[in-house]
Amino acid sequence: xxxxxxxxxxxxxxxxxxxxxxxxxxxxxxxxxxxxxxxxxxxxxxxxxxxxxxxxxxxxxxxxxxxxxxxxxxxxxxxxxxxxxxxxxxxxxxxxxxxxxxxxxxxxxxxxxxxxxxxxxxxx
Numbered sequence: 001x002x003x004x005x006x007x008x009x010x011x012x013x014x015x016x017x018x019x020x021x022x023x024x025x026x027x028x029x030x031x032x033x034x035x036x037x038x039x040x041x042x043x044x045x046x047x048x049x050x051x052x053x054x055x056x057x058x059x060x061x062x063x064x065x066x067x068x069x070x071x072x073x074x075x076x077x078x079x080x081x082x083x084x085x086x087x088x089x090x091x092x093x094x095x096x097x098x099x100x101x102x103x104x105x106x107x108x109x110x111x112x113x114x115x116x117x118x119x120x121x122x123x124x
Contacts, residue, residue, distance in 0.1 A: 057109060063087060063102060068122075071112070077119035 058064045070086035071078065080100035081091060089095040103120045106112040112120050 067102060071122045077115050077121040079118050
């Protein structure tokens with residue numbers, strides 16, 4: 001009767017080898033799929049980085065793209081005076097107020113947010 005146990009053990013080993021081969025094939029397929037997804041993510045991320053920072057519905061004034069560029073380089077919220085300086089305008093009240101009006105307009109367009117009074121940031 002030991003040959004019956006040997007035959008059963010051999011059959012079990014053969015079955016396990018077949019399962020192992022099947023699992024190795026599935027693992028290779030999953031790894032290939034993961035590689036493709038990684039390549040796709042890198043491509044999409046690279047393309048997204050190339051998209052213009054200017055929203056298509058910006059008002060037609062040369063300061064608006066420059067204002068958004070200032071926010072793209074900012075590490076936190078900006079005040080109208082900060083943006084005025086970034087644009088190279090003199091810090092005269094009329095320039096600061098004009099810049100503040102532009103910032104408020106960008107808030108209304110949903111491009112910027114006013115975190116707290118006078119502090120503006122890019123909308124996330």
